[in-house]
Amino acid sequence: MSTVDYSNGDHSNSELLLEVDDLWLEFRTSDGVAKVLNGVSYNVHAGETLAVLGESGSGKSVTAQAIMGIVDMPPGVITGGEIRYHGEDLLKLSDTRRREIRAEGISIIFQDALSSLNPVYTVGFQIGEQLRLRRGMSRKEAQKRAIELLDMVKIPNAKGRVKQYPHEFSGGMRQRAMIAMSLALDPEVLIADEPTTALDVTVQAQIMDLLKEIQVERQMGLILITHDLGVVAEVADKIAVMYAGRIVERAAATELYRMPGHPYTLALMDSMPRLDQRGQTLNTIKGLPPSLLNIPPGCPFAPRCPRAQDICTVELPESKDLGLGRTSACHFAEELVNRV
Amino acid sequence: MGRYVIRRLLQLIPVFLGTTFLIYVLVWAVPGDPFAGMCGERPCEPGFIAKMNEKFHLDDNIFSQYFQYLGNLVQGDFGETYNGNSVGELIALRYPVSVQLAALAVVIEAIIGVIAGVLTGLRGKGFLDNLVLVSTLFLISLPVFVTGFALQILLGFELEWVDPVVSSDPTLGELLLPAFVLGSLSLAYVARLTRTSLMENKRSDYVRTAVAKGLKPSRVVGVHLMRNSMIPVITFLGTDLGSLMGGAIVTEGIFGIQGIGKMTYDAILQKENITVTGVVVLLVIVFLIVNLLIDLLYAVLDPRIRYE
Amino acid sequence: MSDPTAASTAVDSAGAYVTAAEHAEPTTGKSRSLWSDAWRNLRKRPTFIISMVIITFMIILAVFPSMFTSADPTHQDLQRQMLKPSADAWFGYDFQGRDIMAGVAHGAKWSLLVGFFASLLTVLIGGTVGVIGGYAGGWLDGILSRIGDVFFGLPFVLGAIVILSAFRAAGLKSAFGLVIVVVLVISALTWPVAMRIMRSAAISAKQQDYVKAARALGANSFRIITKHMLPNCMAPVMVYATILFGATIGVEATLSFLGIGLRAPAISWGVMIAESRDYVQHAPHLLLFPAGFLVLTVLAFVMLGDAVRDALDPKLR
Numbered sequence: 001m002s003t004v005d006y007s008n009g010d011h012s013n014s015e016l017l018l019e020v021d022d023l024w025l026e027f028r029t030s031d032g033v034a035k036v037l038n039g040v041s042y043n044v045h046a047g048e049t050l051a052v053l054g055e056s057g058s059g060k061s062v063t064a065q066a067i068m069g070i071v072d073m074p075p076g077v078i079t080g081g082e083i084r085y086h087g088e089d090l091l092k093l094s095d096t097r098r099r100e101i102r103a104e105g106i107s108i109i110f111q112d113a114l115s116s117l118n119p120v121y122t123v124g125f126q127i128g129e130q131l132r133l134r135r136g137m138s139r140k141e142a143q144k145r146a147i148e149l150l151d152m153v154k155i156p157n158a159k160g161r162v163k164q165y166p167h168e169f170s171g172g173m174r175q176r177a178m179i180a181m182s183l184a185l186d187p188e189v190l191i192a193d194e195p196t197t198a199l200d201v202t203v204q205a206q207i208m209d210l211l212k213e214i215q216v217e218r219q220m221g222l223i224l225i226t227h228d229l230g231v232v233a234e235v236a237d238k239i240a241v242m243y244a245g246r247i248v249e250r251a252a253a254t255e256l257y258r259m260p261g262h263p264y265t266l267a268l269m270d271s272m273p274r275l276d277q278r279g280q281t282l283n284t285i286k287g288l289p290p291s292l293l294n295i296p297p298g299c300p301f302a303p304r305c306p307r308a309q310d311i312c313t314v315e316l317p318e319s320k321d322l323g324l325g326r327t328s329a330c331h332f333a334e335e336l337v338n339r340v
Numbered sequence: 341m342g343r344y345v346i347r348r349l350l351q352l353i354p355v356f357l358g359t360t361f362l363i364y365v366l367v368w369a370v371p372g373d374p375f376a377g378m379c380g381e382r383p384c385e386p387g388f389i390a391k392m393n394e395k396f397h398l399d400d401n402i403f404s405q406y407f408q409y410l411g412n413l414v415q416g417d418f419g420e421t422y423n424g425n426s427v428g429e430l431i432a433l434r435y436p437v438s439v440q441l442a443a444l445a446v447v448i449e450a451i452i453g454v455i456a457g458v459l460t461g462l463r464g465k466g467f468l469d470n471l472v473l474v475s476t477l478f479l480i481s482l483p484v485f486v487t488g489f490a491l492q493i494l495l496g497f498e499l500e501w502v503d504p505v506v507s508s509d510p511t512l513g514e515l516l517l518p519a520f521v522l523g524s525l526s527l528a529y530v531a532r533l534t535r536t537s538l539m540e541n542k543r544s545d546y547v548r549t550a551v552a553k554g555l556k557p558s559r560v561v562g563v564h565l566m567r568n569s570m571i572p573v574i575t576f577l578g579t580d581l582g583s584l585m586g587g588a589i590v591t592e593g594i595f596g597i598q599g600i601g602k603m604t605y606d607a608i609l610q611k612e613n614i615t616v617t618g619v620v621v622l623l624v625i626v627f628l629i630v631n632l633l634i635d636l637l638y639a640v641l642d643p644r645i646r647y648e
Numbered sequence: 649m650s651d652p653t654a655a656s657t658a659v660d661s662a663g664a665y666v667t668a669a670e671h672a673e674p675t676t677g678k679s680r681s682l683w684s685d686a687w688r689n690l691r692k693r694p695t696f697i698i699s700m701v702i703i704t705f706m707i708i709l710a711v712f713p714s715m716f717t718s719a720d721p722t723h724q725d726l727q728r729q730m731l732k733p734s735a736d737a738w739f740g741y742d743f744q745g746r747d748i749m750a751g752v753a754h755g756a757k758w759s760l761l762v763g764f765f766a767s768l769l770t771v772l773i774g775g776t777v778g779v780i781g782g783y784a785g786g787w788l789d790g791i792l793s794r795i796g797d798v799f800f801g802l803p804f805v806l807g808a809i810v811i812l813s814a815f816r817a818a819g820l821k822s823a824f825g826l827v828i829v830v831v832l833v834i835s836a837l838t839w840p841v842a843m844r845i846m847r848s849a850a851i852s853a854k855q856q857d858y859v860k861a862a863r864a865l866g867a868n869s870f871r872i873i874t875k876h877m878l879p880n881c882m883a884p885v886m887v888y889a890t891i892l893f894g895a896t897i898g899v900e901a902t903l904s905f906l907g908i909g910l911r912a913p914a915i916s917w918g919v920m921i922a923e924s925r926d927y928v929q930h931a932p933h934l935l936l937f938p939a940g941f942l943v944l945t946v947l948a949f950v951m952l953g954d955a956v957r958d959a960l961d962p963k964l965r
Contacts, residue, residue, distance in 0.1 A: 102551075103553045108552050119546070120568055133559070
């Protein structure tokens with residue numbers, strides 16, 4: 001256990017809720033086998049916010065879907081690892097038990113709330129549906145609770161809104177409704193898969209504030225999946241950075257920002273626009289992530305890495321423990337962390 | 341919703357006037373002598389022609405003829421044939437069997453088509469899927485009269501399972517084969533439409549949400565997937581009902597059913613223009629009303645439509 | 649959906665069915681890459697290859713019927729009335745002792761001519777009206793759509809019977825005259841379907857940024873429609889046209905069956921099927937061969953349309 005004082009808070013002493021342990025997953029398609037997850041591990045404690053960072057295609061969303069058990073199988077196949085919820089491996093549970101954990105234990109909100117809500121049912125129906133089916137509430141009670149939930153996510157005139165359809169809501173309101181729906185059964189873990197990507201910047205901040213507020217209030221574990229470092233900075237306790245189906249770096253948020261321990265994280269931070277460095281050209285990461293159908297030997301980031309040495313194209317770097325709860329999968333991790 | 345209904349009703353008026361006028365012109369203003377062949381081998385007597393011209397206002401211009409006809413129509417008067425029979429009564433006599441036939445065809449389409457579509461749409465690729473795809477392809481390629489002939493020969497003459505020709509007052513059982521023939525083409529479309537619609541919606545985000553909410557598979561499919569996927573299918577079936585009622589000429593001909601289609605066909609050959617106009621106008625009214633109802637049903641099923 | 653029977657439902661609901669192709673995203677990227685992508689995808693599809701083989705064969709049959717038979721399709725010989733297929737005449741003889749194989753070979757021309765010109769004309773009329781309505785919007789679109797509705801509301805077979813029996817009274821004698829009348833009637837009653845498909849494609853193309861940009865740069869309407877919109881709206885209409893080609897051949901057969909389509913000297917497959925009507929119980933081969941060729945041809949075009957639609961729709965790949 002680490003003793004470092006995380007500015008956003010250390011929750012490693014609170015209850016361990018969810019643990020992804022060495023998860024391997026591939027998609028077997030007619031074009032070949034895409035190795036989407038190659039030994040992903042992370043965990044989240046009660047009241048803790050874990051941010052999973054990575055480009056599209058890095059496997060961050062697939063991991064979330066694997067936790068929920070909503071990866072299409074086939075073509076998806078889990079080839080190894082465990083997903084433990086309260087110490088119990090979800091992958092070994094029956095379909096029925098698994099279903100019971102969805103929304104009640106672990107819940108998820110998606111990026112595009114418009115397409116994720118059913119267009120032909122009212123928002124109230126969609127929130128109340130789980131309450132009626134799983135809590136045995138009457139239609140009236142479910143409706144009342146749905147209004148309370150909409151109130152909680154700060155939707156004005158919740159009483160009127162509950163009878164409206166998703167297309168009658170604005171983008172931000174829809175995402176709020178989605179959050180209300182995911183919270184209906186009081187889950188212990190909430191996965192937010194790019195919850196603000198489709199929204200305007202001002203609305204983004206409101207939604208993030210709301211999520212954080214609810215999380216603190218309910219002491220939920222929050223897994224925030226994003227490609228936006230800016231979103232992460234203010235809310236995350238710890239961060240896992242993913243690249244080509246691997247976690248390349250794992251660290252407390254403050255540590256990671258102070259001193260990235262992997263060249264990919266460094267490159268991500270360099271490519272962020274900054275207010276204190278005016279007039280400079282924005283750095284971009286050159287090249288593209290490797291094709292998951294054919295991952296080259298060695299470090300998958302090597303072809304794009306400015307620090308790559310001969311060893312990087314030959315040997316896959318192990319995830320090294322750097323102390324203070326941080327790990328990095330780079331041959332030169334120590335140098336990076338200890339540079340002045 | 342109210343505004344939507346009113347808008348659709350208002351759109352109906354010009355379409356109704358346009359279509360009925362088009363029919364009227366096509367029937368009455370065609371080149372050639374309207375009385376040619378009407379009185380057997382010899383030309384009609386001048387007295388008869390004069391009487392008919394007066395009765396049907398044939399000396400007026402086509403617009404005035406049309407509006408006089410329309411005036412009578414609004415009062416429920418479809419006019420008389422040259423022999424003095426009421427067209428309205430003729431239609432009333434022949435219509436029930438055609439309605440039964442069309443309704444039965446739609447029921448067959450709905451049951452077989454939707455089941456085939458759902459089974460293949462939910463399961464995806466496999467033997468059943470290929471079977472349905474290939475057999476619907478054949479049904480689509482077969483003109484209805486060929487399907488009708490083939491089944492009549494096979495089931496009626498060779499196997500003698502059914503009477504090849506139905507009786508003058510057919511029971512629903514007798515109409516089963518003709519109805520299947522009539523609906524065979526649409527059956528194939530219903531199956532394919534259901535399949536495509538299900539396969540598209542199966543991968544949609546809101547179905548994924550429903551699964552993530554921890555709903556049972558039966559509820560995910562029954563409540564979230566079906567409702568959305570069936571909207572185009574129901575629309576198609578409804579429209580088809582309107583179409584099939586007037587579309588039974590071929591089927592009624594093959595199986596000797598004394599319905600509206602057969603009556604119209606005979607009337608055209610005998611140049612009973614009033615009868616032709618009457619039936620076609622009626623069919624157009626039925627078609628337009630059914631379409632309107634389907635549009636309204638569509639708006640009920642899909643709330644997004646109401647706000648467009 | 650205009651109407652009814654056999655024939656017409658084939659034409660109209662083919663329209664309803666192919667509307668899936670409207671979502672074929674004709675707008676992302678350049679149209680050239682869409683078509684070349686589709687072509688690469690098409691070549692690999694077995695249904696595409698099979699249908700092209702059948703269609704090619706039918707076209708050769710239509711253009712060079714004497715390659716396949718030396719018999720005169722109009723030569724009657726009551727001695728060989730309704731003889732069953734044999735080594736002399738593979739398909740047998742009809743009720744007037746004419747060689748059925750010769751009839752089928754020479755009939756291909758008429759069936760394909762009607763199919764080709766009717767689908768071409770339908771797409772030309774419907775496509776033009778649809779793209780104008782979709783581009784212009786407002787009152788012009790309203791009027792064009794209502795005109796389409798008027799023709800759409802007319803039951804197909806009834807409309808066709810009324811018009812064709814009128815022309816019949818006018819007395820047409822030449823084979824091409826008959827073909828032209830049938831083509832005109834089919835196009836007049838089916839163009840609204842093509843219009844609706846084109847209109848909705850045009851409406852979505854109009855909202856694309858490159859069309860907005862072209863307008864902002866002051867390009868005139870004609871240029872915007874021809875250079876920017878048409879290439880991107882063609883995909884769904886082409887799919888419809890392919891299926892329509894087949895469906896029209898079936899429609900022509902239905903009209904001939906009712907005695908108002910083609911007739912001698914234009915002996916199409918439909919005419920042969922219609923003529924077999926009274927003898928079919930005793931001599932099924934009279935129906936079998938022309939109907940077989942008819943169904944095979946329609947099948948090939950429907951399959952081709954399916955394959956093209958799937959190839960153009962990245963979602964279904």
